[in-house]
Amino acid sequence: xxxxxxxxxxxxxxxxxxxxxxxxxxxxxxxxxxxxxxxxxxxxxxxxxxxxxxxxxxxxxxxxxxxxxxxxxxxxxxxxxxxxxxxxxxxxxxxxxxxxxxxxxxxxxxxxxxxxxxxxx
Amino acid sequence: xxxxxxxxxxxxxxxxxxxxxxxxxxxxxxxxxxxxxxxxxxxxxxxxxxxxxxxxxxxxxxxxxxxxxxxxxxxxxxxxxxxxxxxxxxxxxxxxxxxxxxxxx
Numbered sequence: 001x002x003x004x005x006x007x008x009x010x011x012x013x014x015x016x017x018x019x020x021x022x023x024x025x026x027x028x029x030x031x032x033x034x035x036x037x038x039x040x041x042x043x044x045x046x047x048x049x050x051x052x053x054x055x056x057x058x059x060x061x062x063x064x065x066x067x068x069x070x071x072x073x074x075x076x077x078x079x080x081x082x083x084x085x086x087x088x089x090x091x092x093x094x095x096x097x098x099x100x101x102x103x104x105x106x107x108x109x110x111x112x113x114x115x116x117x118x119x120x121x
Numbered sequence: 122x123x124x125x126x127x128x129x130x131x132x133x134x135x136x137x138x139x140x141x142x143x144x145x146x147x148x149x150x151x152x153x154x155x156x157x158x159x160x161x162x163x164x165x166x167x168x169x170x171x172x173x174x175x176x177x178x179x180x181x182x183x184x185x186x187x188x189x190x191x192x193x194x195x196x197x198x199x200x201x202x203x204x205x206x207x208x209x210x211x212x213x214x215x216x217x218x219x220x221x222x223x224x225x226x
Contacts, residue, residue: 037215039215046207046217046218046219046220047156047164047207047209047217047220048217049214049215049216049217052215060214061214062214062215063122063213063214064122096163096164100215101169104152104170105152105153105154105169105170105171105210105211106152106211106215107152107154107166107169107170107209108154108156108164108166108209109166109169109175111163111164111165112163113163114163
């Protein structure tokens with residue numbers, strides 16, 4: 001059973017850097033065949049795909065979002081991470097990590113439970 | 122940039138059929154996935170590649186995609202199907218629809 005678990009601070013001050021980590025169990029990031037993505041959801045809003053990374057380090061980002069995001073992977077720990085610089089209140093959201101099929105449809109078949117991040121002084 | 126449009130909300134009576142649409146330019150030429158999200162929970166994949174169901178998803182959920190519109194059909198809708206539903210595709214990057222809140226009453 002594939003499981004993903006987000007971890008990180010629940011509260012971040014404006015202008016600081018947010019770091020989130022997703023720990024994967026039941027699958028190996030190094031196996032290939034899947035991308036590993038971050039998606040966020042503002043309160044009572046829709047889903048916004050942020051970025052994805054392959055085990056090799058190949059990345060893609062949503063060009064509609066600010067270029068403040070950096071995604072990285074640590075295959076030795078079976079984890080991938082998201083860094084967001086200079087956070088503002090607009091970054092308050094639930095952040096999900098998810099496994100994304102690297103093929104037709106590029107769908108997300110496993111999701112973490114989500115990490116609520118609040119940006120406030 | 123590419124956009125997917127869904128009705129913000131819809132309602133259906135128990136036992137009836139709900140059809141949730143997702144519109145986008147030449148969407149029929151792309152693959153579409155659908156996700157169900159209940160309050161306080163993570164999204165769950167219920168349809169992928171337009172019409173395929175992952176293991177464990179009830180047969181009453183089905184999907185189609187043609188022209189500019191993809192449709193999620195829920196047959197014999199039950200109270201437990203009350204949720205938000207999101208469509209998703211891939212253009213040059215991942216695109217989600219805005220979501221449809223389905224009320225069963």
